[in-house]
Amino acid sequence: MSADYLHLCSVILKQCFGNVVESVANCLFSATTRTLSQIVSTTKLPRKEVCVALAVLIRFRLVSFEPSQTNPFLPEYSLRREDIIFLLRHPRYIYLMQNKYGNVGASITEELIHSGSHTHVNKVLLNCLADEDVGTANAETHRNTFLQMISDHYIIKMPELIEGDDQDESVPRFQSDECEYFRHPNIDLHLLSMISKGEASLSDSKESNMMWTLNYDRFHQDFRDAIMVDSIKRKLGDSAAECFSFILTLIYNTTDPWQRKTSNQITFMEIKQTIERKSNNLDLIKYLDQYISLLTDDSLGFLRKVGDMGNGQYLVDMERAFESLAFACIESVITERFGSKAARIFRVIRFKKFIEQEDLQKEAMIPAKEAKSLAYNLFQEQFIHVKVIKKPGGGSNGPAKAFYLYQVKQKDTVRMLLDISFKALYNAIERSSYEKFEHKGLIDKSQRLDAIVETMRERGESDEFIAEIMETFTPPECEILKKVKNRIQALSKAELTLDNSIFLLQMYQHHCTTLPTSIQKFK
Amino acid sequence: MAAAADIAQLVLAVIKGIPTGATNDDLTKALTDIPAATRVEGLNILLQQGGIEILKKGEKLIYRAKDPEKVSALPKDADNEEKVVYGIVEEGGNKGIWIRDIRMKSNLNMTQLNKILKNLETKKLIKAVKSVNASKKKVYMLYNLEPDRTVTGGAWYQDQDFEVEFVDVLNQQCLRFLQMKRENAEKKREGPLVLREMSCCTVNEVHKFISDLGVSKVNLDEDDLETILKTVVYDGNAERVMKSDGSYVYRAVNSPLPPTGLIQMPCGICPVIKNCSDCGDVTAINCQYMKDWLD
Numbered sequence: 151m152s153a154d155y156l157h158l159c160s161v162i163l164k165q166c167f168g169n170v171v172e173s174v175a176n177c178l179f180s181a182t183t184r185t186l187s188q189i190v191s192t193t194k195l196p197r198k199e200v201c202v203a204l205a206v207l208i209r210f211r212l213v214s215f216e217p218s219q220t221n222p223f224l225p226e227y228s229l230r231r232e233d234i235i236f237l238l239r240h241p242r243y244i245y246l247m248q249n250k251y252g253n254v255g256a257s258i259t260e261e262l263i264h265s266g267s268h269t270h271v272n273k274v275l276l277n278c279l280a281d282e283d284v285g286t287a288n289a290e291t292h293r294n295t296f297l298q299m300i301s302d303h304y305i306i307k308m309p310e311l312i313e314g315d316d317q318d319e320s321v322p323r324f325q326s327d328e329c330e331y332f333r334h335p336n337i338d339l340h341l342l343s344m345i346s347k348g349e350a351s352l353s354d355s356k357e358s359n360m361m362w363t364l365n366y367d368r369f370h371q372d373f374r375d376a377i378m379v380d381s382i383k384r385k386l387g388d389s390a391a392e393c394f395s396f397i398l399t400l401i402y403n404t405t406d407p408w409q410r411k412t413s414n415q416i417t418f419m420e421i422k423q424t425i426e427r428k429s430n431n432l433d434l435i436k437y438l439d440q441y442i443s444l445l446t447d448d449s450l451g452f453l454r455k456v457g458d459m460g461n462g463q464y465l466v467d468m469e470r471a472f473e474s475l476a477f478a479c480i481e482s483v484i485t486e487r488f489g490s491k492a493a494r495i496f497r498v499i500r501f502k503k504f505i506e507q508e509d510l511q512k513e514a515m516i517p518a519k520e521a522k523s524l525a526y527n528l529f530q531e532q533f534i535h536v537k538v539i540k541k542p543g544g545g546s547n548g549p550a551k552a553f554y555l556y557q558v559k560q561k562d563t564v565r566m567l568l569d570i571s572f573k574a575l576y577n578a579i580e581r582s583s584y585e586k587f588e589h590k591g592l593i594d595k596s597q598r599l600d601a602i603v604e605t606m607r608e609r610g611e612s613d614e615f616i617a618e619i620m621e622t623f624t625p626p627e628c629e630i631l632k633k634v635k636n637r638i639q640a641l642s643k644a645e646l647t648l649d650n651s652i653f654l655l656q657m658y659q660h661h662c663t664t665l666p667t668s669i670q671k672f673k
Numbered sequence: 674m675a676a677a678a679d680i681a682q683l684v685l686a687v688i689k690g691i692p693t694g695a696t697n698d699d700l701t702k703a704l705t706d707i708p709a710a711t712r713v714e715g716l717n718i719l720l721q722q723g724g725i726e727i728l729k730k731g732e733k734l735i736y737r738a739k740d741p742e743k744v745s746a747l748p749k750d751a752d753n754e755e756k757v758v759y760g761i762v763e764e765g766g767n768k769g770i771w772i773r774d775i776r777m778k779s780n781l782n783m784t785q786l787n788k789i790l791k792n793l794e795t796k797k798l799i800k801a802v803k804s805v806n807a808s809k810k811k812v813y814m815l816y817n818l819e820p821d822r823t824v825t826g827g828a829w830y831q832d833q834d835f836e837v838e839f840v841d842v843l844n845q846q847c848l849r850f851l852q853m854k855r856e857n858a859e860k861k862r863e864g865p866l867v868l869r870e871m872s873c874c875t876v877n878e879v880h881k882f883i884s885d886l887g888v889s890k891v892n893l894d895e896d897d898l899e900t901i902l903k904t905v906v907y908d909g910n911a912e913r914v915m916k917s918d919g920s921y922v923y924r925a926v927n928s929p930l931p932p933t934g935l936i937q938m939p940c941g942i943c944p945v946i947k948n949c950s951d952c953g954d955v956t957a958i959n960c961q962y963m964k965d966w967l968d
């Protein structure tokens with residue numbers, strides 16, 4: 151966790167939940183665990199406000215609590231730091247569901263996001279339906295989509311809170327049962343319609359303690375697969391990409407999707423059967439064996455052959471895959487920042503593992519001076535590293551001879567890039583809130599004006615009168631407003647694309663290192 | 674005098690018979706009927722003509738016949754110092770020899786050596802070549818020799834200057850050739866493996882293409898083009914694939930990722946991102962790069 155990430159988190163939380171939550175989270179960020187009284191004394195906020203802030207954070211699964219080791223009656227709170235950035239990915243989650251399940255899926259997702267984790271299924275459906283016309287058919291599609299999303303693991307059941315009786319003052323615990331995660335709830339449509347008409351209340355429904363929430367890991371799995379399939383599409387064409395996406399779905403039958411290094415094995419026969427059954431791509435079916443060997447031979451190294459059972463056993467090599475992709479990402483940053491010659495130097499060092507300056511310029515075919523300056527620049531910005539090998543001896547006859555070899559330490563570089571990405575994301579958010587603040591008067595005015603015009607139209611006032619009102623918003627003001635809107639739009643687009651890079655680099659960290667990452671089985 | 678020349682021929686024949694070189698004992702054994710004084714006279718004539726050379730092995734002197742092809746091109750009137758220097762330069766071969774090394778080996782003083790070297794140069798017996806590795810370092814070699822690649826830097830150097838444009842043009846042309854090949858392969862629909870095979874090029878093919886193109890004034894050989902092709906690989910535009918017989922082929926590839934999101938905003942390529950924070954001169958609010966980008 152870097153300071154850049156801390157800044158980013160605090161600005162995200164401030165934007166989503168306000169100042170109090172932000173300062174509570176900041177206080178938790180710097181410690182492993184803290185008790186309520188510690189938080190109160192550090193933040194100097196009223197106890198009540200801290201409690202509310204904690205409740206909000208717990209509700210959105212950003213804070214977890216456990217009884218203290220020394221005192222079972224004292225809860226200690228800890229922040230799930232890695233999860234905070236998920237708040238920025240919400241539009242992507244909704245977009246994915248929109249693509250998969252249409253508008254109904256999108257509105258269910260949105261509802262789940264807005265109400266945090268403590269959401270009862272009936273309430274979600276009710277809220278969704280309240281926005282639209284309530285009809286049985288509509289309610290039924292909502293129910294079916296909800297159940298389908300559970301079956302596809304996009305929605306997961308929250309662990310149940312075990313509350314003791316009144317005398318028991320020990321810290322409440324969550325109880326989770328792995329078999330229960332994706333069990334369908336009973337959704338009584340009749341009761342739903344009664345509730346919406348006001349003839350019954352929510353508490354009448356059974357299983358009212360069953361809470362549902364989004365299963366982030368599943369979403370991230372889809373994002374990850376999309377990255378891999380897209381990169382194959384770019385490099386090897388559409389059919390190869392389709393083939394690989396079938397392989398991925400097959401793999402998930404037997405493998406935990408977040409297994410770090412490699413997947414379990416599948417055989418060629420399995421792949422063939424699946425593709426023949428499900429695919430309409432004649433080209434792929436005809437040349438399947440060739441596409442498979444294309445994938446295994448490719449330098450990206452996504453697929454690896456490990457045996458000959460069943461016409462060949464294959465596994466998906468996540469480690470190699472994300473190593474190649476992270477390199478591609480680093481290289482594109484270098485190309486933009488230092489030019490294509492620098493990217494060439496970086497690749498020479500990467501392929502040669504260790505190389506001296508002299509050999510470097512010869513291999514890269516770059517004049518000595520330019521090569522030196524580029525290499526030093528890369529070194530200064532921590533894209534490459536230097537390994538010094540000292541020859542023993544020297545002693546009285548001058549300094550000992552040393553060799554300075556360039557090398558690439560991918561893990562360090564990735565972490566450095568991640569920090570830059572966090573900083574960039576922070577800057578984008580800061581800048582956009584600055585723009586909003588600077589032109590607050592103007593934005594407010596235009597909103598007020600829009601509201602007035604809207605009501606006037608409803609009242610059926612004459613067009614001339616409306617135009618007159620509109621003219622109070624002068625052309626220069628209009629221009630500035632347009633400019634500001636463009637800026638904010640550019641910044642929020644940048645936020646989304648930045649998150650793509652961050653996600654890729656985080657996947658690298660998950661699959662190629664042993665660092666703890668945000669991917670965790672639901673606990 | 675004629676007798677001495679005959680004896681010289683006899684002595685030479687004996688010496689040639691022993692490729693490792695003949696000692697004085699060998700000569701006395703082989704030429705028992707010739708007195709020592711006449712033998713020495715014959716040896717002297719041979720030495721003067723440069724037909725043999727004397728080597729010292731331990732305490733003994735060894736006479737060895739020189740390769741007739743290597744018999745120096747030095748004119749007969751060259752003096753001893755010139756011969757010595759010429760010999761040293763000759764030893765340097767096509768890698769050349771540095772003036773300081775000549776001085777050390779010949780034990781001549783600087784002014785004298787300079788004079789001799791200049792003399793030899795005007796006679797077009799040796800030449801001075803500037804080394805690319807160290808621009809001020811001159812090396813000497815025989816006039817008729819082609820300087821080694823390490824000295825001139827190969828085809829990429831013109832008077833010690835690395836020809837960046839030339840390399841860049843060749844790089845682009847090679848890439849264009851690889852891409853053309855790939856496009857042609859994509860037009861034929863005969864399965865993915867055929868496509869891959871057809872988009873691969875050997876160095877030979879690229880060499881032919883570049884030669885036919887006539888972009889190069891100098892003659893490039895296949896090794897030169899291999900280095901160029903490697904730069905195409907290092908640019909990330911091609912892949913080097915080893916075939917089953919150990920030779921390498923090249924083919925054009927696309928990058929697996931679109932430009933990453935980080936570089937689509939100024940922070941990703943900002944040179945002062947390290948200094949960027951909430952306070953100080955570099956902040957997100959008054960950032961000039963950000964301003965230029967947003968407007």
